[in-house]
Amino acid sequence: MNAKIRKIGVWIEETHCEGGKTISPPTRKAVAAAVIENPYAGQYVDDLSLLMDIGADLGALLGEKCVAALGITPDQAESYGKAAMVGENGELEHAAAILHPKMGAPLRKAVKKGAALVPSSKKRGGLGQDLDIPLGHKDAAYVRSHFDAIEIRFNDAPRANEILVAIAVTDSGRPLPRVGGLKAEDAVGEDGLR
Amino acid sequence: MSKLEVRKQVLAIEEIYHEGGPVAKTPHMRGAAFAIIKNPFAGRYEADIQRFMDDLRPLGLQLAQRLADALGGADKIEGYGKASLVGSAGELEHGALWHAPGGYAMREVLKGTKAIVPSAKKVGGTGARIDVPITHINASYVRSHFDSMEVGVNDAPRADEMLLALVMSNGPRIHSRSGGLEASDIKGEDGLK
Numbered sequence: 001m002n003a004k005i006r007k008i009g010v011w012i013e014e015t016h017c018e019g020g021k022t023i024s025p026p027t028r029k030a031v032a033a034a035v036i037e038n039p040y041a042g043q044y045v046d047d048l049s050l051l052m053d054i055g056a057d058l059g060a061l062l063g064e065k066c067v068a069a070l071g072i073t074p075d076q077a078e079s080y081g082k083a084a085m086v087g088e089n090g091e092l093e094h095a096a097a098i099l100h101p102k103m104g105a106p107l108r109k110a111v112k113k114g115a116a117l118v119p120s121s122k123k124r125g126g127l128g129q130d131l132d133i134p135l136g137h138k139d140a141a142y143v144r145s146h147f148d149a150i151e152i153r154f155n156d157a158p159r160a161n162e163i164l165v166a167i168a169v170t171d172s173g174r175p176l177p178r179v180g181g182l183k184a185e186d187a188v189g190e191d192g193l194r
Numbered sequence: 195m196s197k198l199e200v201r202k203q204v205l206a207i208e209e210i211y212h213e214g215g216p217v218a219k220t221p222h223m224r225g226a227a228f229a230i231i232k233n234p235f236a237g238r239y240e241a242d243i244q245r246f247m248d249d250l251r252p253l254g255l256q257l258a259q260r261l262a263d264a265l266g267g268a269d270k271i272e273g274y275g276k277a278s279l280v281g282s283a284g285e286l287e288h289g290a291l292w293h294a295p296g297g298y299a300m301r302e303v304l305k306g307t308k309a310i311v312p313s314a315k316k317v318g319g320t321g322a323r324i325d326v327p328i329t330h331i332n333a334s335y336v337r338s339h340f341d342s343m344e345v346g347v348n349d350a351p352r353a354d355e356m357l358l359a360l361v362m363s364n365g366p367r368i369h370s371r372s373g374g375l376e377a378s379d380i381k382g383e384d385g386l387k
Contacts, residue, residue, distance in 0.1 A: 008209040008221070013347065017201040026203075069205075130348070155323070155344040 001061070003054040004037040006162065008061075009154060010069050018175035027175045031133065031152045032065035033166035034058055041089035041161035051097035058165050059103035063110030066169035074112035078184065079146040079170045082107070083121040083133040087158035095122035098165055108138075111169060115192040116141040128155045133168040139189030144181025145173035198249045199232035201355065203257075204347055207264050215369040222368045224273070226326065226345045227261035228359035229253055236283040236354035243287070247294050250358070254292075254299030257360050265364055268304050272377065273339045273363035276300070277314040277326040281351035289315035292358045300360060307331040308385040321348050326361040332382040337374025338366035 011033075014026040036058075039050055059082075067074055082103060084095035099120050108114030119134035119141075130153050137143035150168050158164045173184065182194060206228075209221035231253070235243055262268045276296040278289035297311040312327035312334075323346035330336035345359045366377065381387060 004217075005211050006213065007211060010205075010207045010209075012205040014203045015201070016203065017199060069207075151348045 001057050002050060003034065003057060006035045006037070007157070009033045010065055011152060012069050013150065015175045021176060023175045027170070027172040028070055029150045029168060029170045030066040030069040031150055031166055031168045032062040032069065033152050033164060034062060035154065035157040036163050036165060038087060038090045038094055038161050038163045040094055041087065048093065048097035051094055052101040055098040056102035056106055058098065059167070060106035060110060062165070062167035063107040063169065066167055067110055070169065070171050072171050074110060076171050077111035077138060077169050078172055079135045079148070080107065080111055080114065080138050081119045081133045081135040081149070081168045083131050083166050085123055085125045085129065085131045085158055085164040087160045087162045088124065088126060089160040090124065090163060092122060092124055094163060098163065107167060111138055113139055113189070115139040115189055117192060125158065127157060127159065128153065131164060131166060133166055135168055135170060137184060137187065139192070140182065140187035140194050141192060142182045142194050143184050143187050144179060145177035145184060148174050198253060200229050200253070201232070202230040202347070202350065204228050205260060205264055206345070210368045213368050218368060222363070222365055223265050224328065224341065224343050224361065224363035225261055225265050226343055226359055226361045227257040228345055228357055229257060230347070230350040230355055230357055233281060233284040233288055233354050233356045235285070235288050236281065243291060247291050250291065250295035251299070253358070254295040255302065258299040258303040261360055261362050262303050265362055270364045271304055271362045272331060272365050273328040273341065274300050274307070274331050275312045275326045275328040275342070275361045277324045277345060277359045279322060279324045279346065279351055279357040280315070280317045281353045281355045282317065282319055283353040284317065284356060286315060286317055288356060296358065296360055304331060308382055309334045310385060318351065320350060320352055322346055324359070326359055328361055328363050330377060332385065333375065333380035333387050334385060335375045335387050336377050336380060337372055338370035338377060339363070341367055
């Protein structure tokens with residue numbers, strides 16, 4: 001583990017009822033998030049390869065924690081997303097270095113396959129700020145029932161020299177999908193789009 | 195009436211490795227299990243509300259068991275607390291209905307604890323958070339275990355809902371060093387010391 005981790009949070013959210021209708025089985029989303037030290041807080045550094053390696057470590061750790069929290073096998077994961085919030089002494093580019101170059105491969109291993117782009121968001125923020133993690137179907141990005149998001153928030157993070165890194169995994173789409181589009185059961189899941 | 199309607203359940207677990215000091219090999223853990231339920235008394239004043247406590251008992255037991263399991267089992271739990279957050283069409287008093295079912299559920303799952311379960315309650319809007327106090331399960335004065343955990347979710351409580359939460363922890367604060375009664379020195383008989 002290249003990151004100095006201060007804390008890890010795991011969140012499981014189940015929706016049992018929506019719009020007055022019972023959702024059975026409930027739709028479920030998991031988030032695993034790590035609060036880490038930003039090794040480059042307060043300084044400009046050209047080479048961000050350490051953060052890229054941290055991204056790989058956290059892709060595996062947080063992806064596996066989500067799957068474990070849902071109590072599913074990796075192939076039962078249906079959608080995923082990732083996000084990072086950099087504390088005030090860091091750069092947006094630090095979030096990019098964690099999220100984009102190396103996080104995807106280990107995350108895909110944790111959820112098996114994952115042909116689709118992992119949707120992501122990033123921002124700079126302070127303690128207690130909300131971070132919305134976008135969600136999309138893991139094998140076919142156009143599956144409309146699985147477009148969603150989940151919020152994560154820690155009252156005590158990120159401090160100025162920290163980064164909050166989060167991965168979300170679900171075993172289901174939205175509770176009552178009815179806006180049409182590509183259905184999960186009709187997706188081929190080879191090109192990552194349909 | 196007043197059958198329990200659960201819209202959501204959330205389980206939140208934190209593993210805390212350090213807070214600027216030495217990094218722990220095994221993290222301090224604390225967690226919350228909470229449910230978003232329909233408030234059967236929302237929008238009106240009703241004098242007799244106590245019957246709803248019976249409806250909440252199974253929910254309390256389920257949340258307590260789930261939370262203890264997620265933190266490594268009932269025998270690992272050293273701190274606890276509970277809270278309720280009532281949506282805008284409800285009364286603070288509705289939140290007080292969680293005292294008995296929430297508290298007894300944790301005592302049952304944790305095999306009989308001595309200390310009072312610290313609690314908080316308030317009325318709040320969608321996305322509000324509530325800080326749930328935590329104290330030692332057998333001796334309220336144990337200073338190392340005084341803590342709290344913030345609980346809430348972006349889409350609750352709606353006006354006619356309540357958020358009911360249980361919180362547990364597995365030990366002292368990560369860098370506890372403020373003195374006072376230590377967990378190793380308690381008698382654990384009167385629930386205080």
